[in-house]
Amino acid sequence: MRLHFGSERVLTVVAHPDDAELFCAGTLARAKADGAAIAIAVLCNGDGGQPHKPIRNLAAVRRREMDAAARLLGAELYCGNISDGTLADDRPVRLLLTEVYRQFRPTLVLAHSPTDYHVDHRAASALAEAASWFCSSRGQKTKSSPLPASPALWWMDTMNMIGFDPGFYVDISGFTPLKEKMLACHRSQMARSGDSSFSPLLDLMLLQAHARGMQAGVAAAEAFRAYHAFKRARAW
Ligand SMILES: [Zn+2]
Secondary structure (H helix, E strand, C coil): CCCCCCCCEEEEEECCCCHHHHHCHHHHHHHHHHCCEEEEEEEECCCCCCCCCCCCCHHHHHHHHHHHHHHHHCCEEEEEEECCCCCCCCHHHHHHHHHHHHHHCCCEEEECCCCCCCHHHHHHHHHHHHHHHHCCCCCCCCCCCCCCCCCEEEEECCHHHCCCCCCEEEECCCCHHHHHHHHHCCHHHHCCCCCCCCCCHHHHHHHHHHHHHHHHCCCCEEEEEECCCCCCCCCC
């Protein structure tokens, strides 16, 4: 049995400019190849990711890097432009993200696991969940009209697979070169590979894709868990 994303509209909600590459870009690429519309919402602007040799206007540099990566994938890009380390599950960002859902109109949302390591990832997870309810609620007013139904929601794998028990895997064999090319767009972060406090992202990404692939009996995979909550659960 193989998932087919066909006429779905898949939106990823991540905290940082390079998170989609690490956790779900292969799945987005597969969905796109199946004919789905895809988009990435990045809530933070990446201004906390300074390499050893500081970059002036880092947020603007990272915006250009995000644009380039999203173009490679053929994904729409929404940016929250919130400073790194300050993301919180509060009312203004809930409404901002609800409006993103209402503009893109996803049928499936991919979001950070509530158990991921970074405080911004956990905040993004809570926000993605809140917006998955608010987007179809007429009581929550934003510029665009409410969706007729809430999207399904899948939690993404965690950084380095720590503490994440996969519910299922998406075969991304054949899409790792695209993930690599997208990650290479984030040159400001590639420049951090020698920093002792920073894990080289390319190694992390490839090891994880191949380890999850090995668990599922394919060359490369991304792992997810479906969120089973009122109006977000689906029958397959
Ligand atoms: Zn991140």
